[in-house]
Amino acid sequence: MTIAPDAPAYTGPIAHLTRDDIEQLGRELDAIRQEVIDTRGERDAAYIRKVIKVQRSLELGSRAVLLASIFPPAFVVGTVGLSIAKILDNMEIGHNIMHGQWDWMRDPKIHSTVWEWDNASTAEGWKHSHNELHHTYTNIVGKDNDLGWGIMRVDEEQRWTPSSLFQPAMNFINMCIFEYGIAMYDLELGRVIRQKKKGRRPSAEWEMAAKRTLAKVRRQAFKDYVAHPALSMVTLSGPTTLVANLIANFTRNVWTHSVIMCGHFPEGVETFELKDIPENESRGEWYVRQMLGSANISGSKFLHVMTGNLSHQIEHHIFPDLPSNRYAEIAPKVRALFDKYGLNYHTAPMPQQVASAWHKVVRLSFPNGFLESTNVRNAPSQFVKLVKAVRGDTRTRRRLLKEFEAAGAASVGKAI
Template structure:
């Protein structure tokens, strides 16, 4: 496996081909053990989570009927935000991964579930389950890595365009569900190739618009109308809950894929990839979030991103159970089990977003105190005339 040979330090240089295959066999055994042990306790878990979500959402929407009363607005908005997070993360994301298909319950099945997101389930399953989880962190193959709008690795050429990366990354975070829908449509590539009249693309785009229409009607028309004179305040509460949900889910995804120290891979590195090498790529291309049981549930157990990338179809409530065995495997083979609290992982991910928006090495020579002024200076240089751009080139060459 040569994915990491370009890095100053190759974290798998000490592993032999036999070591890698032994890692794969041990992980296969862990996976099979969970599959063999699935049962009624797991089924009760997901049904309980769905029941809690529905009661929380209905209760919050009922409270928001009186949203003109500030305490009701606060309580209802918080409750609705948590309900939307729970539905997206622990319920929708994991059901659509097929984690509960073994129950043979037609109401909790990857083929029938439709979630509270702008992207239709079928389109998301293709881009996420089939592409992202197959090509995890492979530059040019895994569009989840930067969503096609970010420079994600030092070996990618830097262009002045990348200076805006922190800005549009934040905007994407605020409206994350729509960014995911555009990404699932491969909208940027379609526009670049002038394929917007393609019948298949148009059919998928219509499906997205229908889905968005249903969500808008529910959150911004029907529920506010039920509030009567409190229409505007209820609409604002729904909008706020959606923004909170989007920021939370974006942060969780960033923490699992993008903190400093998480590896990326070249396309050529996966040619002829074995099962053990695929497992190893998941291990090195993921990061966990440490925290409480409540934290794990609200992240959809993607706080165990390493375990999820290794076994995306296992019930999410079992990740905490196998995490110590996975960590022991890392330790025995001298690999870095990347785990840290949420604030630290978020800060690390955003540091990387900002660092890679600049020329290589530039942020390392910049102190937090003078970074804002230097960013302004660099922006002015990139948008200036030929003389200014030549000055920028001399600066970067130095």
Template sequence: MTTATASATVAHLTPADYEAIARELDALREEITADLGERDAAYIHRVIRWQRGLEIGGRALLMASSLPPAWLAGTATLAVAKILENMEIGHNVMHGQWDWMRDPKIHSTTWEWDNVSPAGQWKHSHNVVHHTNTNIVGRDNDVGYGILRVSAEQGWHPANLPQPLVNLLLAMFFEYGVAVHDLEIDKVLAGRNDPEETRAKLRAIGRKIRRQWAKDYLVFPLLSGPQFGSTLAANFTANVVRNVWAHMIIFCGHFPGDVEFFTAERLDAETRGEWYVRQLLGSANISGGPLLHLMSGNLSHQIEHHLFPDLPSNRYAEIAPRVRALCERYGLPYHTGPLARQVGSTWKKIVRYAFPGPRRSAPEPSAPVREPAAA
């Protein structure tokens, strides 16, 4: 990373600091990896049992969905089950966090989640593109998901004006936005895509949508007999609730006002330590209790997830204090705050960048510059 591409937030760090940060975080990874075992396996099996029990219970309640109490209870229970499946189970299993167990039923190569996005396409757009290029404008397609302006490094266009409304619609139907994410619509519109590859991806998306719609909007409503209409509405509502929750958690981990974005020059000869620091600067946590962490898929520890995306999510809470202490020693920001504050900060940014504003080509400081810390 050259001086020109370094944020003022990290201008005080020396090459020796970056090397020390890399050694410490690599050692932390190795320590946790060596300690994985029975309690971790028991955790993911327990969460899967809870999730499946909730889904069965929710769908059973919806057999009487014509009764308002049963509709509300069934919809809420099914929504919680879908959130758990997508966030704490599906997202993390497909990251390979549980591949070390060598269980073919809980493995990144076999898991297909309850979502209209095909697992294979999600793993490419998320695990490969996003986690490699975190917050690199023009490289990380998760920066605004290709339709929102969320940083000063992005140019403004009149199409950005309605983005608060666009973001609201994206939240409600987030799984469909995720489904088309790997298509890289900007390349398709510019004619820089491979047409056959795009058609193949669209066919896969179509198959997954048909499968999900058949389950939620045909089979289970039919099984409820005369409650068909109310069960269909309940399933739709549960999906929207899941989508809004997932959108909120993910956006709060990536776009609150204090995170930084970078230009592609940042990647020039980027060292391991510089990669780690980019994850620290470009991520934000959500403070809260165990229930929030569970329901967020532990993406409330987004900083730790970006540092160690393939470590089991149940370990992020114990890693977090050590990561925060490292940040304090090296004068680095550790972005965190309660859910309400992170939501407000994210929406404030989305509204602000809907309008024209100065565009910059390199990050500005998001924290005071401090003297170098001892390794």
């Protein structure tokens, strides 16, 4: 996708749009955002307060049950409850509060400037790497560190090296220890290590941030792996409580990693080159980058809550500061704009998105062309519908595919 200011027209998945189309799309999205802002109120505040109350009660109750975890039923109930509580704290509460989604309430207890979460990352470090960098440079190779977390090749344009073969294993390890991986990512540890090899000393600001992160890691480890098991020793449940905490943290790591993979990495989600981004990117162009660089997860209300409503990743990337409980409400309006402007609204059930994301990780661990893509690469929705309509006419279908790919789009693959 090229949106350089000196280009006569857009290319790739938005080649059919004019600059006026893009800016009009931006205005229509602004109107959706303003409508939510104008109607924020008590029902939204009641929602987040209820979620926090449920999460706190579930965590406290689960830790109490684990005091008797020497008995298998208590171990199972406590472990499941604690896992859900940690996921809620991480996804629907911590992530969204620190995005400033609830700052409008002016509640000193539920505000992005004071909230700290049950995670190895510090709130301050996470807000910098996520809110300031990721959401500004979404899916721009070399600028958005969320794009592969600095350990994976995520785009065909990136140079393949033999070390890329190890990225599925690296991604799996990262999934298992995800909260620590994110803490290292927030510190840009890889960049600092490379600088040290060149004889450059980290800045005083970085050293201070590293100390704060290490202190947070120690507090988290002490709480889950020392204090809580020690309390359970009264009932001889110390070892089982330790195991329960390990399982709960592992479960949260795998779940969080999977949700983020679904929102950013499935086949068909666009990545961008910095050279293709206008120096003065308009709001409409920024919106389009968010729209094409995200994917949703379809599912139940429970799934939406457990993902922190990042199952509506498209809506979240377009409107990162709107209350998460409103994403499901505006999703049909956003999808209607995708259809209106001929863009592919990338959504699928979670198992399908996870499989697609992992396929992409594996595919890009090999040289280009070794494995084929499996999904539509943000083809205009009218084209997708057209090709599907002639599925039985092999000759016409092949002609359409050839014409579409000749126009500069990537292969639409087996999904069509």
